[in-house]
Amino acid sequence: MTEDGDTLARERDIIQAFLDLSNELVDDYDVVEMLSRLTTNCAEILDIGSAGLLLADDRGLLHLVASSSERTQLLELFQLQREQGPCLDCFRDGRTVVAPDLATLEERWPQFAEAARTVGFASVHALPMRLRNSVLGTLGLFGEADGRLDDEDLALAQALVHVASVALVNQKAAADRTMVNEQLQHALTSRIVVEQAKGVVAHTGGMDMDVAFDVLRHYARAHGRKLTEVASEVVRRTLSGEELLRHAREPERP
Structure with a gap:
């Protein structure tokens, strides 16, 4: 593909990413x-290794909610677990953390x-996920090579x-902290169920967890x-792993 073609393709990907999020503002969306x-779109558009998102519960404790890869x-x-890393610092301070070369930051985050x-990452950028003055979580962008994103x-x-934050906690709910906590807790609880289902599909199909997640998502979308x-x-167990695997093996319909 030519340079102009690459630029156009990237612009289309960016537009699609915002369309995906904006649609969540009006639809009955799945958090x-x-x-x-969001993590998948960021990894692809920014051409980085992977992305992960942490959300805080009502006690201010962070939990993993989404990631674009198992690693x-x-x-x-x-x-x-170690209470150490750029995403935790980002959440505590509410500011972007840029770590373009982890080899030079071993004293700050040794473990x-x-x-x-x-696991193959050399750089990290952590961005706060906030709504007004509340920091809801943080997005980690992990690079396989050292260097700073522009x-x-x-x-x-x-x-x-920012758009994801608004979609996660709409304006009406933002005025009620109880409703905010309920939304966030729902996201955390839902993630646990998804992880359990990934394990079932991965075990049934003898596959990696990343592939199992794709199988789940493909079935849901279809x-x-x-x-x-x-x-x-x-x-x-009202929907078997075998059924999902059979569906994944079926050819795409035009």
């Missing part, structure tokens, strides 16, 4: 699906820097996060259903 799509999920969970290298890319990622609804049925 986990929306945030998972990012493991690294984000490592951050939470995180080593774990990141182990200001335009960081601004783009932050804009996507049937016009919410990801969490499908995941709940898989966990309750």
